[in-house]
Amino acid sequence: MVKDSIKRRKPNILVTGTPGTGKTTTSTALAEATQLNHINIGDLVKEKNLHDGWDDELDSYILNEDLVCDELEDVMDEGGNIVDYHGCDFFPERWFDCVVVLQTDNTILYDRLSRRGYKESKLSNNVECEIFQVLLEEAKESYAGGQSCCIEKRYY
Numbered sequence: 001m002v003k004d005s006i007k008r009r010k011p012n013i014l015v016t017g018t019p020g021t022g023k024t025t026t027s028t029a030l031a032e033a034t035q036l037n038h039i040n041i042g043d044l045v046k047e048k049n050l051h052d053g054w055d056d057e058l059d060s061y062i063l064n065e066d067l068v069c070d071e072l073e074d075v076m077d078e079g080g081n082i083v084d085y086h087g088c089d090f091f092p093e094r095w096f097d098c099v100v101v102l103q104t105d106n107t108i109l110y111d112r113l114s115r116r117g118y119k120e121s122k123l124s125n126n127v128e129c130e131i132f133q134v135l136l137e138e139a140k141e142s143y144a145g146g147q148s149c150c151i152e153k154r155y156y
């Protein structure tokens with residue numbers, strides 16, 4: 001990890017967390033403040049068709065992990081990226097210098113996702129994901145190699 005990060009002149013930061021916890025809002029503000037490049041994986045997947053179609057049950061695209069990683073390899077080697085996605089176990093660990101997991105109060109998250117018009121099953125899946133800290137555990141397991149891992153709780 002250290003060897004790879006030495007080649008980068010700017011850091012790569014991963015911002016992860018359950019949908020609705022504020023990844024895009026936070027990443028956008030951070031990118032403006034630092035001039036780092038914000039990569040919203042959900043948008044990238046749609047723009048470049050890096051998926052295997054639509055999942056009616058999950059009500060989302062089925063992300064193709066290999067296509068996403070191939071697409072990002074060169075830009076991540078360069079450094080200077082803020083990657084924003086509600087999943088983190090399929091990115092190479094060596095890509096990131098810092099991993100941030102955002103968390104939100106469950107009631108606030110429920111209201112945010114309701115306002116988005118999420119159907120009941122998607123809404124409860126995401127709130128349960130937050131209650132059981134799925135993304136936090138995923139990040140801890142996936143990035144144990146020396147990245148600073150920071151947890152941000154938002155209650156407003």
Ligand SMILES: Nc1ncnc2c1ncn2[C@@H]1O[C@H](COP(=O)(O)OP(=O)(O)OP(=O)(O)O)[C@@H](O)[C@H]1O
Pocket residue numbers: 017018019020021022023024025026042085086112154156
């Ligand atoms: N710090 C904050 N204070 C108040 N509201 C916030 C804050 N951060 C985000 N929000 C609001 O929460 C909602 C979700 O934010 P955002 O889209 O950034 O989440 P996300 O984690 O990127 O979601 P997704 O994974 O679905 O893209 C938005 O309506 C946003 O305005």
